[in-house]
Amino acid sequence: MRPREFDHDDVLRIAFDQFWRKGFRGTSLSDIARDAGVQRGSLYNAFGSKEALFLQAYRRYAADYLALLQKALGAGSLRNRLAAFFDLTIANFCSGSPPRGCPTTRGLMELGAAEGEGLDEEARQTFANLISHITTLVQDALSAGAERGEFKGNPEAAALHIITVTRGLAVLERAFGDEAQLRKIAAHTVDLVLDKANETVSRKQAR
Amino acid sequence: MRPREFDHDDVLRIAFDQFWRKGFRGTSLSDIARDAGVQRGSLYNAFGSKEALFLQAYRRYAADYLALLQKALGAGSLRNRLAAFFDLTIANFCSGSPPRGCPTTRGLMELGAAEGEGLDEEARQTFANLISHITTLVQDALSAGAERGEFKGNPEAAALHIITVTRGLAVLERAFGDEAQLRKIAAHTVDLVLDKANETVSRKQAR
DNA sequence: TTTTGTTTTTGACACGATGTCGAAAAATCA
DNA sequence: TGATTTTTCGACATCGTGTCAAAAACAAAA
Numbered sequence: 001m002r003p004r005e006f007d008h009d010d011v012l013r014i015a016f017d018q019f020w021r022k023g024f025r026g027t028s029l030s031d032i033a034r035d036a037g038v039q040r041g042s043l044y045n046a047f048g049s050k051e052a053l054f055l056q057a058y059r060r061y062a063a064d065y066l067a068l069l070q071k072a073l074g075a076g077s078l079r080n081r082l083a084a085f086f087d088l089t090i091a092n093f094c095s096g097s098p099p100r101g102c103p104t105t106r107g108l109m110e111l112g113a114a115e116g117e118g119l120d121e122e123a124r125q126t127f128a129n130l131i132s133h134i135t136t137l138v139q140d141a142l143s144a145g146a147e148r149g150e151f152k153g154n155p156e157a158a159a160l161h162i163i164t165v166t167r168g169l170a171v172l173e174r175a176f177g178d179e180a181q182l183r184k185i186a187a188h189t190v191d192l193v194l195d196k197a198n199e200t201v202s203r204k205q206a207r
Numbered sequence: 208m209r210p211r212e213f214d215h216d217d218v219l220r221i222a223f224d225q226f227w228r229k230g231f232r233g234t235s236l237s238d239i240a241r242d243a244g245v246q247r248g249s250l251y252n253a254f255g256s257k258e259a260l261f262l263q264a265y266r267r268y269a270a271d272y273l274a275l276l277q278k279a280l281g282a283g284s285l286r287n288r289l290a291a292f293f294d295l296t297i298a299n300f301c302s303g304s305p306p307r308g309c310p311t312t313r314g315l316m317e318l319g320a321a322e323g324e325g326l327d328e329e330a331r332q333t334f335a336n337l338i339s340h341i342t343t344l345v346q347d348a349l350s351a352g353a354e355r356g357e358f359k360g361n362p363e364a365a366a367l368h369i370i371t372v373t374r375g376l377a378v379l380e381r382a383f384g385d386e387a388q389l390r391k392i393a394a395h396t397v398d399l400v401l402d403k404a405n406e407t408v409s410r411k412q413a414r
Numbered sequence: 415t416t417t418t419g420t421t422t423t424t425g426a427c428a429c430g431a432t433g434t435c436g437a438a439a440a441a442t443c444a
Numbered sequence: 445t446g447a448t449t450t451t452t453c454g455a456c457a458t459c460g461t462g463t464c465a466a467a468a469a470c471a472a473a474a
Contacts, residue, residue, distance in 0.1 A: 001419090001420055001421055001422090001469095001470065001471060001472090002420070002421045002422045002423080002468075002469045002470045002471085003421085003422085003469085003470065003471090004421090004422070004423095005422075005423075005469095022319070023316070023317070023319075025232045025233075025317075026232075026319055028459080028460055028461085029460080029461070029462090030459085030460075030461095038423095039422095039423060039424060039425085040424095040461090040462095041422090041423070041424065041425080041462095041463090041464095042422070042423060042424085044461090044462065044463080045421085045422065045423075046422090049461090049462080050461075050462090101316075105316060105378050106316045108316075108378055108381040108382055109230070109308075109312060109313045109315075109316035109317065109378075109381060110230070110232075110316065110317070111381060112229070112230075112233055124381070124382070127382055128382040128383055131379075131382050157391070157395045160388075160391070160392055160395070161372075161392060161395055161396065161399065163375070163379075164372050164375035164376060164379060164392050164396075165368075165371050165372060165375055166375070167374065167375035167377075167378035167379060168370070168371035168372055168373070168374035168375035168376075168378070169371060169375075170374075170378065171312050171315055171316075171374035171375070171377065171378065172338075172370075172371060172374060174315040174316060174318060174331070175315055175331070175334055175335040175338050176335055181367075184364070184367070185367055185368060185371050188364050188367070188368055189368065189371075192368065192399050192400070193399070210441070210442085210450090210451090211450090211451070212440095212451075212452080235430085235431055235432085236431080236432075236433090237430085237431070237432095245452095246451095246452060246453060246454090247432090247433095247453095248433095248434090248435095248451090248452065248453065248454080249451070249452060249453085251432095251433070251434080252450085252451065252452080253451090256432095256433080257432075257433085
């Protein structure tokens with residue numbers, strides 16, 4: 001057995017950084033190999049394919065990100081939990097310079113319609129999986145809030161709505177790159193879901 | 208002057224059909240050339256570059272789509288207008304087999320972080336432009352509805368919210384491919400915005 | 415210590431895509 | 445009919461992915 005000359009986790013980190021900034025198709029294995037100081041062939045030997053490397057790197061990210069969200073959604077009033085959730089989400093999209101956007105959303109849009117082109121069905125499930133997990137976290141927070149009387153709607157529908165908004169924010173980030181606008185939309189969403197939209201609007205219209 | 212042997216508009220239609228189904232990066236000029244019965248070089252001669260061809264084709268789509276939305280948002284009660292708007296949006300995302308998704312959202316996610324890779328700044332503005340136009344249409348409908356007492360919130364904030372949801376629907380379509388779920392989210396959004404969420408929830412919980 | 419064996423590394427190859435360029439072909443105008 | 449202009453065609457350079465076989469490096473057995 002000849003030992004590997006590079007660190008598996010280092011390469012995953014370096015690879016995901018590139019994938020995040022430039023997307024799956026926009027990142028070449030040559031780029032990653034150069035950055036990691038490894039030969040291209042070694043990457044194929046260690047990971048099998050560009051897609052397999054991406055999935056390993058992405059799953060790492062997904063697990064870490066999910067843990068952060070869980071923490072944000074686990075303390076304080078429901079309103080504060082949702083605010084923290086959106087804060088983290090937007091900070092994630094706008095991190096880096098230039099902002100890197102949302103890897104999940106980008107990945108979903110890079111799915112290939114045909115065979116061989118772009119990411120495939122396994123990737124789709126991996127992305128969908130993270131979204132489902134996040135939805136569950138949000139729904140749990142809403143259910144807990146409902147029991148404490150902080151929320152009187154349908155947790156399932158509201159959670160889906162909130163997730164949809166976060167996905168929309170990921171898209172608007174690419175379109176306008178205006179973090180302040182994203183925060184406004186998020187705040188408005190929290191208001192809507194917690195049924196305080198009207199008071200908020202009145203305050204805004206009063207000034 | 209020798210006249211062109213192919214129809215400019217035909218090629219645009221054929222090209223956009225491929226771009227829509229397979230994305231910008233997933234579509235090769237060879238594909239388009241084969242489908243259109245034209246040589247690859249002729250496409251470069253007529254359009255300049257793959258990106259220029261995409262932009263021409265996309266702008267056609269955007270103009271047509273915007274006209275449809277305008278029509279949907281221009282008749283009936285505010286609730287019906289918004290419902291028609293979401294119907295059209297979702298039908299657009301789910302059209303084709305397999306569903307083609309949202310070309311705007313996909314395009315935004317295919318923007319290149321670096322130079323030369325993927326779509327560039329001009330494309331970003333083109334996408335952002337369509338989104339802005341649609342936002343204006345929705346906002347106008349909400350303002351009109353507000354005057355007629357069908358809506359009592361802030362039209363600007365509500366329009367932005369609705370647009371964000373449509374972008375989110377485009378992403379969820381890719382993740383889950385469940386048109387019925389998209390319709391549910393859309394209906395819930397209309398309820399939220401028109402401030403009927405609670406009654407609706409009560410009805411749902413009653414059954 | 416030497417040998418054997420296994421895995422990694424390395425470089426070359428095949429293939430396909432983009433984009434450019436020059437030569438050939440074709441159609442219109444004079 | 446002939447000249448000119450534009451299109452078309454095919455070849456080329458470059459870059460990306462993915463595969464393969466040979467070389468290299470280490471571990472363990474003899």
